[in-house]
Amino acid sequence: MHRLALASLFLIPLAATLACGGDPVPSEPADLVLLGGRVITLDADSRVAEALAVRGAHVAAVGSDAEIEALASPATRRIDLAGRAVTPGLMDAHVHFASGGQSMLYTLDLSYPNVESIAEVQAAVAGQAERLGDGEWVRGRGWDEGKLAELRYILASDLDEVVPDRPVWLSHTMGHYGVANSLALDMAGITADTPDPPGGTIDRDADGRPTGVLKESAQGLVSRLIPGLGPEEQRAGIRALADAFNAECMTGGKDPGIGPRVWEAYRDVQEAGDLSVRIFALWRGRNGTIDEVRGYADSLATFTRPHESTGDDHLIAGGVKLYIDGSGGARTAWLYEDWNRDHTDTDTGNRGYPTMDPDELRRRFHAYHDAGLHVSIHSIGDRAIDWTVDSFREALEATPTRGLRHGIIHSNIPTDRALDLMAELQRDWETGYPEPSPTFIWWIGDTYAGNFGPERALRLNPFRSFRERGMIWASGSDYSVTPFPARYGVWASVARQPLLGVYGEQPYGTAESVDVETALRSFTTWVAHQMFLEDKVGTIEPGKYADLAVWDRDPLTVPTEELRDMSCEMTVFNGDVVYERAGG
Numbered sequence: 223m224h225r226l227a228l229a230s231l232f233l234i235p236l237a238a239t240l241a242c243g244g245d246p247v248p249s250e251p252a253d254l255v256l257l258g259g260r261v262i263t264l265d266a267d268s269r270v271a272e273a274l275a276v277r278g279a280h281v282a283a284v285g286s287d288a289e290i291e292a293l294a295s296p297a298t299r300r301i302d303l304a305g306r307a308v309t310p311g312l313m314d315a316h317v318h319f320a321s322g323g324q325s326m327l328y329t330l331d332l333s334y335p336n337v338e339s340i341a342e343v344q345a346a347v348a349g350q351a352e353r354l355g356d357g358e359w360v361r362g363r364g365w366d367e368g369k370l371a372e373l374r375y376i377l378a379s380d381l382d383e384v385v386p387d388r389p390v391w392l393s394h395t396m397g398h399y400g401v402a403n404s405l406a407l408d409m410a411g412i413t414a415d416t417p418d419p420p421g422g423t424i425d426r427d428a429d430g431r432p433t434g435v436l437k438e439s440a441q442g443l444v445s446r447l448i449p450g451l452g453p454e455e456q457r458a459g460i461r462a463l464a465d466a467f468n469a470e471c472m473t474g475g476k477d478p479g480i481g482p483r484v485w486e487a488y489r490d491v492q493e494a495g496d497l498s499v500r501i502f503a504l505w506r507g508r509n510g511t512i513d514e515v516r517g518y519a520d521s522l523a524t525f526t527r528p529h530e531s532t533g534d535d536h537l538i539a540g541g542v543k544l545y546i547d548g549s550g551g552a553r554t555a556w557l558y559e560d561w562n563r564d565h566t567d568t569d570t571g572n573r574g575y576p577t578m579d580p581d582e583l584r585r586r587f588h589a590y591h592d593a594g595l596h597v598s599i600h601s602i603g604d605r606a607i608d609w610t611v612d613s614f615r616e617a618l619e620a621t622p623t624r625g626l627r628h629g630i631i632h633s634n635i636p637t638d639r640a641l642d643l644m645a646e647l648q649r650d651w652e653t654g655y656p657e658p659s660p661t662f663i664w665w666i667g668d669t670y671a672g673n674f675g676p677e678r679a680l681r682l683n684p685f686r687s688f689r690e691r692g693m694i695w696a697s698g699s700d701y702s703v704t705p706f707p708a709r710y711g712v713w714a715s716v717a718r719q720p721l722l723g724v725y726g727e728q729p730y731g732t733a734e735s736v737d738v739e740t741a742l743r744s745f746t747t748w749v750a751h752q753m754f755l756e757d758k759v760g761t762i763e764p765g766k767y768a769d770l771a772v773w774d775r776d777p778l779t780v781p782t783e784e785l786r787d788m789s790c791e792m793t794v795f796n797g798d799v800v801y802e803r804a805g806g
């Protein structure tokens with residue numbers, strides 16, 4: 223017990239740890255100590271300590287080397303940080319985790335710099351076709367015309383030249399459009415006479431013939447023909463991405479829009495002890511009559527209540543995801559003014575559109591809200607974001623429920639009015655939290671700058687405006703839309719630079735940049751908040767789970783451009799070392 227007597231003010235929560243963390247014997251030594259580094263706690267006082275101790279699944283103490291040394295025994299594993307930095311494990315507030323893991327394993331990766339021209343796309347698709355069995359689909363993902371030398375869409379005719387005899391479907395990196403070859407269009411029955419489906423666009427050439435590019439709901443005409451993956455592949459995808467997250471010092475994420483099969487796969491992986499990240503899943507919204515939606519909401523509400531119980535905090539049924547608009551890449555997101563083209567031209571008459579009748583979607587949102595469910599709504603355009611925050615306020619007036627923490631996914635270009643309302647909703651109702659994607663500015667930032675144009679681009683991801691209003695937000699990658707390593711998002715939150723600089727180095731300006739510590743909070747503490755886990759993870763404090771990241775350099779002191787290149791040396795999840803860099 224003498225060790226407890228050593229506790230300084232900083233160590234006092236140790237006693238609380240032992241009580242609430244469930245570790246049985248107070249005098250037991252630490253299992254793991256990390257000494258001689260810079261422990262960036264991200265606690266309320268932004269404390270940076272030298273060392274920390276882990277016992278069981280939890281952080282036992284944070285303090286000086288001498289204080290932590292005293293908690294070690296000969297059996298304790300000791301890690302000499304040698305001045306390296308430790309942060310809380312980074313988390314991703316919006317990651318298509320299960321589907322992203324699958325596509326990582328089973329889909330041709332056409333992201334930059336794997337392909338940089340249409341000819342390279344053709345070569346990759348032809349190569350993939352040779353590896354497949356008779357009649358199998360070539361499935362690809364990740365292309366972006368903003369990063370192809372030709373700066374244009376891939377077309378069916380490009381694909382027909384290399385693969386005429388089997389169907390091809392290549393998803394765009396944003397997931398809101400894709401391209402099919404002619405055989406796949408035939409199989410889907412898409413001809414010049416096919417009308418655009420509700421909420422979707424069949425892209426056509428000057429003669430009205432389909433080009434192969436299908437946007438928003440029109441993608442389903444082809445994608446529904448592609449055979450789905452089986453349970454084994456589903457589980458393999460989850461395991462693979464969990465490992466890849468750990469190798470990037472990441473320990474959790476919020477997976478939007480899952481269904482029962484994915485939930486089953488998560489449970490299987492969790493029960494096998496292989497889920498080395500915390501997953502907070504949002505269910506897909508249901509289509510149908512309002513009564514059917516209400517019935518669905520009530521059935522979900524029986525076990526989708528993170529604010530009441532999170533079980534063992536590995537896998538959480540957290541709420542529901544809805545969509546009000548499309549994408550900034552396809553120029554389908556819902557705006558007040560016309561979209562731009564090539565930065566300064568105008569896409570005359572195109573202001574995007576809502577995914578469905580906005581009044582009907584609002585009734586559906588109310589049904590989930592009334593059932594006490596947390597909801598995050600995909601909202602890119604300024605008009606879409608206004609709709610979303612107005613929907614939150616209306617629902618709260620009808621059914622005042624504090625603490626549901628409704629989220630605004632992407633929240634790309636909010637109006638000043640929306641910003642003010644978000645701040646008010648956060649303060650008064652603990653709701654209205656942006657869940658933005660800082661890496662949009664970087665990874666798809668050239669396409670985005672072309673489409674949003676010079677004025678709107680300055681308002682994209684207005685993090686400093688969030689901060690000035692006292693708001694918090696939870697950042698994510700939207701993987702597979704952009705690469706998942708959170709270090710990219712931390713960097714993008716500060717640097718605001720697009721990948722190639724097609725429209726200049728700084729089309730987004732720097733007025734809305736934030737400092738590194740704030741950016742780190744948006745990938746740790748504030749993600750924890752949007753996963754209802756802020757008492758358990760997101761900072762390094764006694765009593766919280768030991769979800770930790772060890773970096774090769776100190777993010778608080780390196781030059782901004784180095785943030786992107788930080789290398790993960792070790793990841794601790796739930797007290798276990800789940801990743802160590804080889805030779806590190």
Ligand SMILES: [Zn+2]
Nearest residue numbers: 316318478700
């Ligand atoms: Zn998404």
